[in-house]
Amino acid sequence: MIFRFWYFIRETFVSLWRNLSLTLAAILTVAISLALVGSSLLIREGANQATAQFQEGVEFIVFMNADALENQNEAIRKVLDTSPAINEYVYVDKFAAYEEFRELFVDKPELVESVTPEIMPPSYRIVPTDPDADNVTELARQFSEQPGVKEVATATEAIRQIEDFSTRVSQALLLAAIVLVAVSAVLILNTVFTAISARKTEIEVMKLVGATNWFIRIPFMLEGTIHGLMGAGLAVPALFVVDSKVLAYFQESEAVPLFRGFAVPDGFVWNTSIWILVIGAAIGMIGSAFAVTRYLDV
Amino acid sequence: MIRFETVTKTYKGEVVALREASAEIQRGEFVFLVGPSGSGKSTFIRLINREEVPDAGKILVAGKDVSSLSSWKVPYLRRNIGYVFQDYKLLPKKTVTENVAFALEVIGRPRPIIKRQVPAILELVGLSRKADRLPEELSGGEQQRVSIARAFVNRPLILLADEPTGNLDPATSVGIMRLLDRINRSGTTVVMATHDRGIVDTMRRRVIELDRGILVRDESRGVYE
Numbered sequence: 001m002i003f004r005f006w007y008f009i010r011e012t013f014v015s016l017w018r019n020l021s022l023t024l025a026a027i028l029t030v031a032i033s034l035a036l037v038g039s040s041l042l043i044r045e046g047a048n049q050a051t052a053q054f055q056e057g058v059e060f061i062v063f064m065n066a067d068a069l070e071n072q073n074e075a076i077r078k079v080l081d082t083s084p085a086i087n088e089y090v091y092v093d094k095f096a097a098y099e100e101f102r103e104l105f106v107d108k109p110e111l112v113e114s115v116t117p118e119i120m121p122p123s124y125r126i127v128p129t130d131p132d133a134d135n136v137t138e139l140a141r142q143f144s145e146q147p148g149v150k151e152v153a154t155a156t157e158a159i160r161q162i163e164d165f166s167t168r169v170s171q172a173l174l175l176a177a178i179v180l181v182a183v184s185a186v187l188i189l190n191t192v193f194t195a196i197s198a199r200k201t202e203i204e205v206m207k208l209v210g211a212t213n214w215f216i217r218i219p220f221m222l223e224g225t226i227h228g229l230m231g232a233g234l235a236v237p238a239l240f241v242v243d244s245k246v247l248a249y250f251q252e253s254e255a256v257p258l259f260r261g262f263a264v265p266d267g268f269v270w271n272t273s274i275w276i277l278v279i280g281a282a283i284g285m286i287g288s289a290f291a292v293t294r295y296l297d298v
Numbered sequence: 299m300i301r302f303e304t305v306t307k308t309y310k311g312e313v314v315a316l317r318e319a320s321a322e323i324q325r326g327e328f329v330f331l332v333g334p335s336g337s338g339k340s341t342f343i344r345l346i347n348r349e350e351v352p353d354a355g356k357i358l359v360a361g362k363d364v365s366s367l368s369s370w371k372v373p374y375l376r377r378n379i380g381y382v383f384q385d386y387k388l389l390p391k392k393t394v395t396e397n398v399a400f401a402l403e404v405i406g407r408p409r410p411i412i413k414r415q416v417p418a419i420l421e422l423v424g425l426s427r428k429a430d431r432l433p434e435e436l437s438g439g440e441q442q443r444v445s446i447a448r449a450f451v452n453r454p455l456i457l458l459a460d461e462p463t464g465n466l467d468p469a470t471s472v473g474i475m476r477l478l479d480r481i482n483r484s485g486t487t488v489v490m491a492t493h494d495r496g497i498v499d500t501m502r503r504r505v506i507e508l509d510r511g512i513l514v515r516d517e518s519r520g521v522y523e
Contacts, residue, residue, distance in 0.1 A: 004406060201387050208347070209452070210377035211404035213370070 004215075011219035015195045016226065022191040023227065029187050030231020030283060033180030034276045035238040040173035041272050042243055046264045047166030049104070051159055058090075059128050059136045060154040062143045063121040066094065072148025073122075079146075080124060085139060087127045094120040106265060121150050181283060184231065188224045188287030195223060196295050203296065217292045224288020225281050232280025236273045243269050299325040299456065299487045300346055305355035307341050307511075315341035317511040318355070323489065323504075325455075328482045330498050331491040332522055333508035339491035342508065343458045346489065347379045348372045360455060377405055380449030380486075382459040386441045388433040394420065394444050395429045401448045419451045423477060439470035443477065450481055457481060459490040463497065471497060495522040 016023050064073065080089050092100070098117040105111045128139055140152040196203065206216050243264055300323040307316040316338045323329055331339040344350040345357055348364050357365050364375060388397050395416055402412045420426050423443040433441055442462060449457060459478065463471035475497055482488045492498060498505060498521060505520030506513060 007403065202389055205387055205389070205400070205448075206404045207373075208349075208376060208381045209401040209404060209448070210373040210375070210379075212373045215404060215406070 008218050008222060012222040012226065015199075015219060015223050018198060019191055019195055022187075022194055026184060026187040026191045026227045027231045027234065029180060029184040030228055030280055031234035031238070033177050033184050034232050034235035034280055035242070036173045036177035036180060037279065038235060038239040038272050038276050039242045040170040040177060041275075042239065042264050042269065043166050043173070044170045045268050047162055047170075049264065051155075051163050058125045058155065059131050060126055060140045060143075060152055062124045062126065062146075062152050063150045064123065064148050065150045066119050066121050068122070068148035068150075072146070076124065076143070076146055076148070079143075080126065085129055085135070087129045089124050089126040092123045092125065094118065094122050097122060104265075106267070181279075184228075185283050185287040185290075188227050188284055189291045191227065192220050192224050192288040192291035193295055195220060196291065213296075217296060220292050220296070221285060221288045224291070225284040228280040228282065228284020228287070229277065230280075231283075232277045235276050235280070239269060239273060239276065299323055299327070299360060300489070301356075301358040302342075302345075303356040303358070305345065305352045305357055307338075307345060307350060307352050314511045316345070316352075316508075319508075319511075319513045320355075321506055321513060321516060323487060325487055326482070326485050328479070328488045328501070328503040329490070330501070330503060330505045330520075331489065331508065332493075332498060332505055333514075335493075336510070337508040338511045339508055340460055341511075342506075343460050343489060343491055346456070346458060347376050347381060373405075377452060378455045380446075380452070380454040380457040382442070382446050382449045382457065382462045384461040384464040386433070386438075386445040386465075388441055388444055388448075390433055393430050393432055394425055394436070394447075397433070397444055398448045398451050401451055405452070407452075415451055419447045422450075422480075423447045437470070438466050439473055442466060442470075442474055446474070446477060446481070450486070454486065456487045456489065459488065461491055461493065463492065463494050468496060475501065498522040 062076065064076070077091075080086050094117045097120040098115065101115060101120065102112050126139075128136060136154055140154045143149055144152040203216060300321075302319050302321045304318045304320050305316055306314070306318055308314050319338075319342070331342055333339055341350060345352055346359060346364070348367060352365050355365070356363055359375065360378065362375070367375060389400065392400060398416050398419060399412050402415065407415075417426065417429070420429055423446055425440060425443055425447065428436060428440065433444065436444070442465075446457075446459075446462070449459075457478070462478070463474055466474065471494060478488055478490065479501070502519045502521070504518045505515065505522070507515035507523075
């Protein structure tokens with residue numbers, strides 16, 4: 001068994017080396033396509049994070065002072081409950097706000113340590129009856145004048161732009177990625193096919209002396225899988241670059257509301273990386289499996 | 299050992315390669331398949347080791363119906379059947395020893411067995427002194443000996459040879475035939491397709507003649523025509 005293992009490894013790498021230019025082309029295509037897949041996922045996640053508070057129809061958020069008095073809160077609540085302009089609202093107390101903050105900045109413990117639930121502003125997330133921008137602006141102005149209110153954040157044009165932009169960019173990237181993934185699968189198929197052609201006599205002899213089909217196939221399938229994995233391996237660092245660049249770009253944007261950044265948690269980047277590796281290996285296996293079943297059967 | 303029961307094989311439904319051929323070959327026999335090009339000799343051989351599947355009829359090899367064998371079992375059938383090509387099909391970048399060892403490696407034989415069997419078989423075919431040469435450094439006859447060594451190293455029950463002397467001059471061919479004869483005397487059934495009248499007439503073994511896919515003659519101790 002050990003001997004077979006080394007046989008497969010040796011045969012696979014000899015073949016990779018023989019086809020160097022095709023191998024490199026296949027690996028690079030996989031890398032580019034998977035970097036695009038990953039970027040698309042990251043941008044989508046970033047936009048979700050940035051606009052999370054403004055989902056499900058929430059158009060503006062009233063942040064109270066951390067030390068707002070109970071009667072100040074009651075006054076706000078009374079308006080919210082009675083005003084026909086307000087459809088519904090959610091109250092986020094300081095503890096819930098603290099929990100959210102911790103979740104969002106789970107990668108930055110020093111930041112989390114610097115705050116306590118005591119200093120977190122409680123807030124009301126408000127769904128107005130009429131989501132028209134002018135109406136929302138007017139409502140926001142009225143609330144910001146109430147006692148105890150620290151700040152009112154609206155789902156401004158900029159937030160909408162982020163959502164819009166990120167949706168378009170991530171969809172475009174995803175489309176390009178799908179095309180490239182297909183291209184890379186075909187390239188891997190071709191590379192493996194070339195490897196098979198280069199060893200026609202060898203394969204013929206193997207078949208006639210009674211090597212099993214799997215014994216013949218495994219080195220070629222490994223070869224394709226390695227193409228996919230190596231490409232994915234190159235795409236992963238690219239993801240981290242994209243992560244830091246995108247992060248920087250949107251953090252400079254003024255659209256980012258209180259406590260919310262266009263930040264993608266590191267954990268998400270790692271998860272995406274694992275997916276990228278899995279997808280890479282799958283592309284390689286599928287491409288080579290096609291080549292092998294098409295050109296290698298008895 | 300090998301039994302054809304009214305076997306018919308056509309290619310693309312039109313070209314008849316073999317029509318209702320029946321024959322029985324006993325263990326340890328030496329059989330020449332003769333006939334002009336396209337008469338069905340190669341098909342006959344390729345049916346035995348399941349490179350081809352018949353359209354009708356049955357082919358029994360060592361008691362098993364190979365025409366209905368499931369494809370994952372085919373490699374195990376072939377481990378009992380050696381195959382010698384007209385054009386040797388040696389791997390150019392491997393030495394004589396490596397070429398022969400290859401046949402054992404790819405069926406997962408353990409290394410100690412390979413190390414014992416390969417030199418023994420090279421001794422048998424008379425190539426011990428050229429064990430480390432590459433195929434291109436050998437004559438045609440020597441290359442065919444390597445090919446036979448590779449086919450026989452696993453001690454198969456049956457040895458199939460498709461025109462093994464087709465690329466060799468008569469003197470060299472005699473050497474190859476001596477070798478095949480020796481292998482046959484050790485108990486291996488040999489089926490050999492050939493055009494070589496001289497060889498068939500000298501050896502006087504069983505001859506099966508095919509003509510346009512029809513088995514027209516089957517005689518023991520026969521001649522070419």
